[in-house]
Amino acid sequence: MAGVWVFAETVDGSPKPVVLELLTKARSLGETTAIALGPGASKSVETLGKYGAKRVYVHEDPAFRDTLATPAVDLLARLIEKDQPDLVIFGMTYDGRDVASRLSARLSTALIANATDVVSKNGGWAIVSPVFGGTLLVTTVPRAKPPTLVLIRPKAVAAAPAASAGAPQVQMLTEPVESAKPVARVLRREKEKASGPKLEDAAVIVSGGRGLGAPENFKMLDELAAELGAAVGASRAVVDAGWKPYSFQIGQTGKTVKPAVYIALGISGAMQHTVGMKGAKAIIAINKDPQAPIFKLADLGVVGDVHKIVPQLIQEVRSRKGK
Amino acid sequence: MNVLVCVKQIPDPNAPGKLDPQTRRLVRDGVDLVLDPGDEHAVEAGLQLVEKDGGEATIISMGPPRALEAIRRALAMGAHRGILITDPGLENSDALSTARAIAAAIEGQDYDLIICGTESTDGSSGAVPAQLAELLGLPLLSFAKKLEVSDGKAVIDRQTDDGYDVVEAPLPVVVTVTGGINEARYPALRGIMQAKNKEVKQVGLGDLGLDGKAGKAALTQEVVDLTPAEARKAGEVVEDKGEGAKRVADFLQELKVI
Numbered sequence: 001m002a003g004v005w006v007f008a009e010t011v012d013g014s015p016k017p018v019v020l021e022l023l024t025k026a027r028s029l030g031e032t033t034a035i036a037l038g039p040g041a042s043k044s045v046e047t048l049g050k051y052g053a054k055r056v057y058v059h060e061d062p063a064f065r066d067t068l069a070t071p072a073v074d075l076l077a078r079l080i081e082k083d084q085p086d087l088v089i090f091g092m093t094y095d096g097r098d099v100a101s102r103l104s105a106r107l108s109t110a111l112i113a114n115a116t117d118v119v120s121k122n123g124g125w126a127i128v129s130p131v132f133g134g135t136l137l138v139t140t141v142p143r144a145k146p147p148t149l150v151l152i153r154p155k156a157v158a159a160a161p162a163a164s165a166g167a168p169q170v171q172m173l174t175e176p177v178e179s180a181k182p183v184a185r186v187l188r189r190e191k192e193k194a195s196g197p198k199l200e201d202a203a204v205i206v207s208g209g210r211g212l213g214a215p216e217n218f219k220m221l222d223e224l225a226a227e228l229g230a231a232v233g234a235s236r237a238v239v240d241a242g243w244k245p246y247s248f249q250i251g252q253t254g255k256t257v258k259p260a261v262y263i264a265l266g267i268s269g270a271m272q273h274t275v276g277m278k279g280a281k282a283i284i285a286i287n288k289d290p291q292a293p294i295f296k297l298a299d300l301g302v303v304g305d306v307h308k309i310v311p312q313l314i315q316e317v318r319s320r321k322g323k
Numbered sequence: 324m325n326v327l328v329c330v331k332q333i334p335d336p337n338a339p340g341k342l343d344p345q346t347r348r349l350v351r352d353g354v355d356l357v358l359d360p361g362d363e364h365a366v367e368a369g370l371q372l373v374e375k376d377g378g379e380a381t382i383i384s385m386g387p388p389r390a391l392e393a394i395r396r397a398l399a400m401g402a403h404r405g406i407l408i409t410d411p412g413l414e415n416s417d418a419l420s421t422a423r424a425i426a427a428a429i430e431g432q433d434y435d436l437i438i439c440g441t442e443s444t445d446g447s448s449g450a451v452p453a454q455l456a457e458l459l460g461l462p463l464l465s466f467a468k469k470l471e472v473s474d475g476k477a478v479i480d481r482q483t484d485d486g487y488d489v490v491e492a493p494l495p496v497v498v499t500v501t502g503g504i505n506e507a508r509y510p511a512l513r514g515i516m517q518a519k520n521k522e523v524k525q526v527g528l529g530d531l532g533l534d535g536k537a538g539k540a541a542l543t544q545e546v547v548d549l550t551p552a553e554a555r556k557a558g559e560v561v562e563d564k565g566e567g568a569k570r571v572a573d574f575l576q577e578l579k580v581i
Contacts (some may be wrong), residue, residue, distance in 0.1 A: 068481075068490060069453070069519050070461065094482060098465050101453030104419060113448035117517070123494055132554060151448075159570060182460040184492040191486040200484075202363065224331040228580055246468060246482050252447055253501075255484075261580055263571075272336070272444070278555055279516035282578055284571055286563075296557045300574045302478035304563025312568035320572060 002030030004118070005147070007076070008048055008056075009095060015038030017200065018091035020051045020159035022152055026089055027052030027162055029120055034087065034168075037064035037072055037079035042172070049168035050161045059173040068184040069098040071177045072145035077106050081321045085147045087118070087125060100149050110142035111149045117155035125150075129253045133252070133271020134278060153278065154200070155256045177205035190244050197252070205259045207250060207277070209235040211266020211287055213308055215243035220310045221265060227317045233257065266306045269294025286310070324378040324472065325438045326369040327429055328402065329452070330362040331336045332393035333385050333445040342549055358393040361410060361440035363507035368470055368500050369438045370508075374473070379403040381432065385413060385424055398518035399510030404572035413538040418446075420537040422454035427531035435494045436477060439502055441466055455517045462492035465499045 002206070008019045012210070017034070026032045034053035036044050040057045057079060063071045076099070080088070088103075090096035092114060104111035116137075117128040125148050142148040145266045199205065206225040208218055225232045233255075233320045234248040250257055251273040262280035267273060269285070269292055278297055285298035286306050287312070295301040302309060335355040343350050358366075382397040384390050385408040394405035407423045428438070433580045436460075442449030456463035464470075467479035468487060471579070477496050480487040510518070528534050535541070561570060575581045 010552060040355070041431065068465070071455070094485075097449055098453050100461060101418075101450040102457040102541075103366050104450065105422060105454035105457035108419070110544070111448075111450055112544060113418075113450055126547070131342070134531055134552050137550050137552050138342075138546055139550075140544050141547050142544050144543035166520050182462050182493045182496075184464050184490050184496070186481075187489045187491055189483070189486070189488045190480075205553050228575070236502065242411065242503060245486075246503055247485055261575070261578055282574075283555075283558075284574060286567070286571070290560070290562075295560050297555045298557035298560070301560035302567040302571060303560060304567045308387070309563055309567045309571070311418065315572050316568050316572040317575070320576065 002087065003083065004043050005085045005088040006032060006034045007088065007090040007099060008036045008044065008053075008055065009091060009093060010038060010041050010044045015044045015047055016093070017159070018093060020047070021154065021157040022089045022091060023048065023051035023053055024159050025118060025152065025157045029087065029118060034077065035079070037075070038062070039065055042170070044282065045168060045170055049052030050165050051159065052162040052165065053168045054065060054192050055169045055171065057171050057173060059177070063177040066124050066186050068186070069095065069102050070179055070181070070183050070300065072099045073102045073106060074179065075173070075177070076103055080107065088147045088149050088153050089118070092153045096151060100151050104149050105295035108144065109147060109149060110144040110152070112140050112142070113151040114151070115150050115152045117323040118150055118152070126310040130275060134202040134275045135271070151224055155254055155258050164257060178191070193248055197231045199233055199248070199255055199257055201230045202257070202259050204228050204230035204261045204263070205233050205257055205264045205280075206230045207235070207266065207267060207322060208235035208238060209267030210237045211268070211319065212238070213266075213307070216245065217307065220314065224310060224314050224317070227314060227321070231262070235270075264294050264298070265310060267294055268292045269297060324372055324376040324436070325434045326372055326378065326380045327399060327432065327434045328362070328365050328369040328382050328397065329361045329379060329425060329437065329439040329455075330382055330384045330393055330397055331443045332356050332384065332390040332572045333359045333443060336360065336444045344549060349476060351418065356389065359440060359444050361442070361444050361502060363400075364500050364502055364504055365438045365440050366400050366402060366424070367505045367507040369436070370401045371505065372436065372472055381406065383425060384408070385416070392482065394523055395518050396510065398521045398523075401514060402509055404521055405523035407523055407525045408527075408531070409525055410538065412528045414538065415542075416538045417543050418448055418450035419454055419543055420541055422451045422458055423537045424531060425451070425455055426458040427533055428526055436472065437461075437495070439497065439499050441499045448503055450544065452497055456497040458502040459497070460499050461495055463491050463497045463499070464490055467498055467500045468503045470498060470504065502534040
């Protein structure tokens, strides 16, 4: 049976949501091992097992949290040489990307990014990635020696616990983590203020683009979102313009979201953006340009002025909720 | 301080891209090619550093001979010289080959920072900068939305899901910058004229000692299939004549959001 590894990023001992998605995919492909690194990582073992990890490598050195990529690459390279897995899956996250990319150069192995699916094919792997805003699906096969490294986009797989999951075998690693080479160290962490639900978890998202005209107009989105219990998102254009922090960005270079309802306000619908939101169950778009590509995706599109319609909509929602 | 900036020429992202179903490669004929807008921020970040502290900004790119135009654009913004890696044997290179070629081309160059965009706008795998850092044995400061260099160190604000981390590394270092880091300048006419006389060195696989080690000869992966994704069906589009907000509210009620 193929050896399939999952790079299990944890935060304070909890696996990131994408890790459960990766495990769900991995256990359908082979015998699954999770690698959980950093302080508190051992606390994640139970959850990792529930989602299909048969074995978990744990190393709790603070360096895995406080030094970018290199300690994880050093350890993974050594473990891979010892165990020879066939496939190593990472989440397409900031740290996942850095670790997988460096590791591919260290091992001279295939790295396939932006994947939404991996299938076992003719004794090897076939990896599916969307291109051009998800309008085309590219299938790539590795041509290098194993393991194949794959970066899977968050929300590409629906996470589900394994039907029959026992406690995984745990291998605690304690070898010293040191690098002979210069490294990048985290000095401190800053959180940006956010209210309401997280973008990744929200059932409803209200998202704004350049068509809002000015950063202060995001206020009406905040108001609408508060009425709907929604999270606020943004297109790359407004993040690049500095109207909203990057943590709001939805799209190829930002977050992938799959809410029940996505309300796009003043967003034209560039592929860059739509690849991150077209998995929404229902899409509502308001834009003054009838040619805007967002209308090709929207279940309901309104051609009109967001500055007029959004305040009306807030009133409308308030009065209907009052009923 | 000397800075190397890696750039890529890509099909105009405002025009929808096409792949050739036969060769499974980007169609470049008849498509406007531009300096990747993400890389303009990398060039700008590099220029700001050398303008403050002195030194030179060198632009490096890999691509067909016409990728020279993308380098010229960066030179017109104010960079000092360029290196174009071009060789028929490098066509269709994967990210690792690209990183190997860049690493070989900058060997012996005097630099403090290598600055890249976080990923290309067309391929968007974003693997090259980290691979380059690994091949050169350098630290990588990735996803920077702010960059400061002093006392032999670089410090960045690195994007995270809910804010940013302040991260430090000694020079020399590879840095990737996000679009939010700066407002990239437009080349002035004077800059465009000067760019024509700036040196751009062209190198191939043989010059780099990479025959058989990069490009077609060293592919780690192959695209075997292309299929159109299932398209989402467009719904109803209405023009707002005063009833737009009501229509949206009706739909939200139907969806049980209200």
